[in-house]
Amino acid sequence: MDADACEIARLPEELLSAALARTSTRDACRAAAVSPAFRAAADSDAVWACFLPRALPPLADGELADALPRKKDLFLRLSDRPVLLPDRRVSMWLDRESGAKCYMLSARDLTIIWGDTPQYWTWIPLADSRFSEGAQLRDVCWFEIRGKIQSKMLSEDTTYAAYIVFKLEERSIGLDYPAQEASVSVGGTSLTRKVCFHGYDDDGEAGGVPENYRPIMFPPQQRVRRRNGRPVPHGENVGQPQKRADGWMELELGEFFNEGGEDGEVSFSLMEIKGGHWKSGLIVQGIEVRRKASG
Amino acid sequence: MDSTADPKGKRPLYQEDGLAYARAAAAAASATAADEAEAKPKPKPSSSSEEAKPEPEAEEMPPLVLVAEDGVEVRISRPAARMSHMLRLLMEDSCADGPIPAPNVHSDILDLVVQYCEKHGPYYDPEASERARNPFPPFPVELTPTVSSIKPVTYVDPDPHGLKDWDKDFISLDNSTLFEVILVKRILNLLDLSSTPQDLLDLGTTMVADMMRGKKPEEIREIFEIENDYTPEQEAELRKENAWAFED
Numbered sequence: 370m371d372a373d374a375c376e377i378a379r380l381p382e383e384l385l386s387a388a389l390a391r392t393s394t395r396d397a398c399r400a401a402a403v404s405p406a407f408r409a410a411a412d413s414d415a416v417w418a419c420f421l422p423r424a425l426p427p428l429a430d431g432e433l434a435d436a437l438p439r440k441k442d443l444f445l446r447l448s449d450r451p452v453l454l455p456d457r458r459v460s461m462w463l464d465r466e467s468g469a470k471c472y473m474l475s476a477r478d479l480t481i482i483w484g485d486t487p488q489y490w491t492w493i494p495l496a497d498s499r500f501s502e503g504a505q506l507r508d509v510c511w512f513e514i515r516g517k518i519q520s521k522m523l524s525e526d527t528t529y530a531a532y533i534v535f536k537l538e539e540r541s542i543g544l545d546y547p548a549q550e551a552s553v554s555v556g557g558t559s560l561t562r563k564v565c566f567h568g569y570d571d572d573g574e575a576g577g578v579p580e581n582y583r584p585i586m587f588p589p590q591q592r593v594r595r596r597n598g599r600p601v602p603h604g605e606n607v608g609q610p611q612k613r614a615d616g617w618m619e620l621e622l623g624e625f626f627n628e629g630g631e632d633g634e635v636s637f638s639l640m641e642i643k644g645g646h647w648k649s650g651l652i653v654q655g656i657e658v659r660r661k662a663s664g
Numbered sequence: 665m666d667s668t669a670d671p672k673g674k675r676p677l678y679q680e681d682g683l684a685y686a687r688a689a690a691a692a693a694s695a696t697a698a699d700e701a702e703a704k705p706k707p708k709p710s711s712s713s714e715e716a717k718p719e720p721e722a723e724e725m726p727p728l729v730l731v732a733e734d735g736v737e738v739r740i741s742r743p744a745a746r747m748s749h750m751l752r753l754l755m756e757d758s759c760a761d762g763p764i765p766a767p768n769v770h771s772d773i774l775d776l777v778v779q780y781c782e783k784h785g786p787y788y789d790p791e792a793s794e795r796a797r798n799p800f801p802p803f804p805v806e807l808t809p810t811v812s813s814i815k816p817v818t819y820v821d822p823d824p825h826g827l828k829d830w831d832k833d834f835i836s837l838d839n840s841t842l843f844e845v846i847l848v849k850r851i852l853n854l855l856d857l858s859s860t861p862q863d864l865l866d867l868g869t870t871m872v873a874d875m876m877r878g879k880k881p882e883e884i885r886e887i888f889e890i891e892n893d894y895t896p897e898q899e900a901e902l903r904k905e906n907a908w909a910f911e912d
Contacts, residue, residue, distance in 0.1 A: 387865070391869060396877055396878065399906065399910065402881040402894070403884050404890050404891065405894065407890070
């Protein structure tokens with residue numbers, strides 16, 4: 370046996386592909402830079418077919434118009450930007466690290482209580498979204514948004530988290546206190562946590578009620594939204610919003626593990642119905658369901 | 665040393681397998697299968713009596729003789745040979761009595777593969793192993809992706825016969841032997857493109873995958889002693905094309 374020879378080069382390309390298919394998308398992309406022989410294996414359809422999901426949902430017309438000759442091209446396209454499903458109310462993309470299917474349920478796909486009543490919620494065009502419109506909260510006391518997705522649309526054996534994607538308007542009131550309740554239900558199990566559309570700074574004290582909080586239905590008052598000086602007084606375990614790269618904000622509703630192979634559905638809800646006060650000044654793009662990296 | 669030492673005179677087969685071989689050779693002399701089932705004083709050493717798969721006809725016959733590229737003969741017992749689809753077919757067609765050529769395989773490597781088959785053979789159930797029937801290679805385009813294909817293999821399987829530990833020792837070969845073994849699997853299946861024993865192929869490719877996971881290209885080149893025949897421009901372009909993979 371020639372121990373000096375480049376042994377791995379003697380592996381047929383199919384077997385090198387089999388080995389690469391067991392690594393990750395990141396490893397397979399890096400392997401392409403090792404040598405031309407590696408690149409042939411690393412870029413092969415055999416490897417990327419393994420990273421793509423077993424079944425992709427049907428897409429809206431014209432969504433994948435560009436030529437995508439290789440499986441790797443298809444993977445990179447789907448992990449780069451979302452594609453719309455036929456109803457144009459849900460978009461999908463792949464998590465680049467794992468190939469897991471991720472979705473955004475647009476506001477039109479959600480169930481928004483009082484969403485059909487223009488006095489309470491209106492629908493506005495969105496310039497910076499794949500969806501043509503979003504829901505704008507004018508005034509509401511009963512704040513309830515629900516969404517759901519079929520388990521079989523999600524990738525098996527994956528931990529997901531759901532986020533509401535939103536923007537707060539300047540004139541927003543009532544959404545800082547009390548905290549909203551978010552819940553995620555899979556099968557018979559449901560997990561609820563407190564979240565808040567308003568973030569707060571770390572120098573804040575926990576607990577306490579804002580001075581001008583009135584739990585009875587007065588006409589909405591213009592109020593300067595709190596800035597850095599006055600933190601929102603919530604307890605420790607209230608989920609905080611995060612800024613996204615696309616200019617929107619997101620608030621995690623909860624996470625769940627999708628085992629796969631079940632016919633059930635996962636449902637999400639976000640509510641504030643106990644405070645009894647008016648809330649306004651929110652724009653909702655939708656609920657995003659994406660893979661949550663473990664650890 | 666037992667009398668069934670490997671004809672090369674170097675490394676004999678495992679002692680237990682030697683016993684199995686001796687029994688099989690003795691059994692070939694006797695005519696009835698029933699006698700053999702009773703005459704065996706102890707069960708096959710690598711399986712417990714309640715799990716011995718009843719294969720009287722296979723155990724009667726003498727082992728198959730595979731001829732490596734260096735002309736050396738390597739014997740594989742019939743139950744172990746069942747793990748290769750090609751050999752199974754030959755046995756069914758009764759074409760397996762003479763020497764079977766295994767070209768392009770050195771006898772040392774053939775030995776290792778035969779050792780693997782001897783160890784796993786008694787527990788090998790072709791019906792149970794669905795994946796063994798999938799053609800490999802060539803890959804069908806609709807490969808079944810499993811999450812485990814993009815995660816380190818850390819599945820927990822019940823392992824009643826201690827095969828996992830044996831496998832771990834077996835597979836801690838140096839690079840060149842590992843690749844030879846993988847290549848041999850390929851060759852043993854040349855006739856039929858079906859993937860038995862898939863386990864050995866899986867084992868080998870998983871090992872290679874573990875060696876590559878999380879490494880930078882320079883590190884991979886070092887581990888496998890690969891020459892970088894990219895020009896600097898080509899390499900720079902590839903890194904740019906796959907830029908996200910290099911962000912740490």
